Amino acid sequence: IKALREKGVESPVLCLTAKDTVEDIVAGLDSGSDDYLTKPFAFAELLARVRALVRRGTQERGAEITYADLRLDPVAHKVWRSDSEIDLTAKEYALLEFFMRNPETTLTRTMIAEHVWDYTFDSFTNIIDVYVNYLRKKVDRDYTNKLIHTVRGIGYVLKED
Template sequence: MHILLVEDDHKAARLLARGLEEEGYVVTVVHAAHEVEAVDLARADLAILDWMLPGKDGVTLCREWRQRGLPLPVLMLTARDALADRIAGLNTGADDYLTKPFEFDELLARVRALLRRVVRAAPALRQVADMTVDPQTHEVRRAGVSLDLTPKEYAILEFLLQHVGEVVSRLQLAEHVWHADLIAIDNLIDVHMKNLRRKVDAPGSAALIATVRGRGFRLAPPEATDA
């Protein structure tokens, strides 16, 4: 499942993103409302939205989403704990409201509750060749056999799934999976990608993940990866 986190406090955003990723979620982080314009909201399953953002605040952003008919579930985060503020946040179209400071376990419980209520029009399973991925349970199967992926390996695979047939650069993986500078985790990408390919493209299976020399990685059916 894909979570959009809009939080202007960079340290808080890193900590939240790391915690959510350890639970198996793919997290896209932005720090201001105008940065949301570069995000494909149709790919997100939930937004965690801070009230106090620079420029356009979270309440205004949420209201605009609802006026556009965007059904994306929203969990609003704020230091405002007055009843009138909570009502105002919910009246803009937010689905839930959590005041700061909060325990991560409570945020996680609310995230899970909101995601359980999400009704997706698209098929539950995503498939590439004989590999199926269930975004609800994070179960990955290849030729009917369940693959035991770590949360980070699943996050990489899900990001590749969002770009099936396209080349995903190492920089994109660094930013969207680790939220880190490429230089800092370049070797880490190699380690996780090697482990992921060992599981997905086991001996005897046609390769689904290809290395595109000098550009990055691509997930695609065998005939495409051979091209």
């Protein structure tokens, strides 16, 4: 968890563990976990905690998102890499925001289509590949550390080399 937080990953984390001492709980929360649930637990409680984490996450959507040297301001709809502002179209911005809210997670073309384009993915279209290519040209072109990677046969992932 600590390594993810150091990389700027802000996704909510819920620890599910059998470690139930106060020291374990404190260590888990201090390492960057947002919540901590010990076994055994009631499934209803787990669901309630996940809903609470999701609620908190959507309330914090206005906060700036960073990953590596890439920074996104969801309020101003601006993006910077190494303090240089990057001009993006609305669709490129939505695509990058989806990547940055899900760093180091392989995103399938279907997931991207449903989230960014709000429609069911047509496997015969290359629109997603085209827009990822546009985004790469703007985000990765001038940098040796590429952030947007293809996961062959599956989709794409935002991660450091």
